[in-house]
Amino acid sequence: MDPAALSAALLDVIAPLAEARREGSSAGLTVADLPLERPKNRDHGDWASNAALKLSKVVGVGPRELAAQIAAGLESVDGIASVEVAGPGFINIRLDAAAAGALAKTIVDRGSAFGTNDSRADEVINLEFVSANPTGPIHLGGTRWAALGDALARILSSQGAQVTREYYFNDHGAQIDRFARSLVAAHQGDPTPEDGYGGAYIHDIAQRVVEGYDGDIDLLDAASRQEVFRAHGVSLMFGEIKSSLHEFGVDFDVYFHENDLHDSGAVERAVARLRELGHIFEADGATWLRSTAFGDDKDRVIIKSDGQPAYISGDLAYYLDKRERGFNRCIIMLGADHHGYVQRLMAMCAAFGDEPNVNLQVLIGQMVNLVRDGQPMRMSKRAGTVVTLEDLVEIVGVDAARYALTRSSADSNLDIDLDVLQKRTNDNPVFYVQYAHARTHNVARNAADSGVERSEFAPELLSHEAESALLGALQEYPRVVAYAAEVREPHRVARYLEELAGLYHRWYDNCRVIPLSDAPVETLHRTRLWLNDATGQVLRNGLTLLGVSAPERM
Secondary structure, three states, X not given: OOHHHHHHHHHHHHHHHHHHHOOOOOOOOOHHHOOOEOOOOHHHOOEEEOHHHHHHHHXXXXXXXXXXXXXXXXXXXXXXXXXXXXXXXXXXEEEOHHHHHHHHHHHHHHHHHOOOOOOXXXXXXXXXXXXXXXXXXXXXXXXXXXXXXXXXXXXXHHOOOEEEEEEEEOOOOHHHHHHHHHHHHHHHOOOOOOOOOOOHHHHHHHHHHHHHOOOOHHHOOHHHHHHHHHHHHHHHHHHHHHHHHHHOOOOOOEEEEHHHHHHXXXXXXXXXXXXXXXXXXXXXXXXXXXXXXXXXXOOXXXXXXXXXXXXXXXXXXXXXXXXXXXXXXXXXXXXXXXXXXXXXXXXXXXXXXXXXXXXXXXXXXXXXXXXXXXXXXXXXXXXXXXXXXXXXXHHHOHHHHHHHHHOOOOOOOEEEEHHHHOOOOOOOHHHHHHHHHHHHHXXXXXXXXXXXXXXXXOHHHOOOHHHHHHHHHHHHHHHHHHHHHHHOOOHHHHHHHHHHHHHHHHHHHHOOOOOOOOOOOOHHHHHHHHHHXXXXXXXXXXXXXXXXXXOOOO
């Protein structure tokens, strides 16, 4: 019996109680109103629910009395061994071994589909992440968003959402001019401009611009030369960024160019829409958005008095463009330095008549630090100023890098110990999880050699304490993924996998799949092979959601 079936059984028991008390109405109860959780102390059972505490007022019965009525109804449900009422009205449920063990076959039969559903099929999501300026290699903050953003896209898609990965290509503005001037200076052998970009990559890009230019670039006047370095340099740099991300396992569906907003009239359309809605006013020769009406700390200039668009104009145009493309959920992943920008974005969302934190969500990520020999790494061989995606991958590889960046909450600072990630021991979390998966395959290979196959399945035999704990964790996987999608937190999947790996290793130490010596193969051995393979499937499904490989041998 999985959590969905147990929730349905709860509803079947509670709905008639509510109807009896409310003259035929069950108050629109659904399984979402009936929470289930795994007790921290397994002595309390397989599942616990506070439904009686939550619904006592709806039903009109005291919580402990309601819990007793629910318990009486659940005891007659097939697959439930016992139900106890604890404290002020908690319900502790214990499944019989057959009901709990049946999950192993369900997982194997469903394969990669286990843990997926279509509950978010109505969500058409634009997920914008990384969006690093094409002025240098991707630094660690962008690398963290690459890993988290791609994992989040996979998790949301697994729950039925239609997800488009989008990269906002900043090819407009002062930072691009500084980049071009830095390339010109590198070519001419001049010092890096005071506000420019340094590092070996600047000299590399400058040289490639010169080599790719059809003619003598030095014969151009200063303005034309800078434009050549700007156009070709940005294209080359962005090509490197896309290549680095691809090798990291991250590809985008859309690369949206900021310049297009200004060239296509999108800014003017956004201003016109807001003017129709009554949120635009003119003052001091400029055009303003009355964003204070929507919670912003001050009104925002959209078009400056000199006729030039202010920075927020691009945000307005870009958000409206996304909504006009049919996205009903726009998620933006920003770095810690953009924290103060969230309020104005939400005001912008509300000004367009949308619901902040629903139609628009902003996720803020904190800093990442690499630690080696107990000391922080601060310099890149190539970038010269910051540690980059390439630096991290070169040291620990793609799998370890992605896993390390996704296993912690995005809103917390992250220190990555490179010495730990390079170890092939249980201290290394990605090794610990991948090794558990590889071990399931090793067990299956050895089982085949010993004549153990999945020709029988008797779930009632899976009664060992280690099997009960392992099955309990396997039951949790769909709920963990669903919750990770709901709260936009991929790290919950990673932490779950570590817990599952630990329970599997303990099961491996206590429960044999292969008979000892010349002992015959029994039904128990064959049934345990189902549980072994089910665990491998869930580990593989979870690692896939994180964009991490699931090796069969290590």
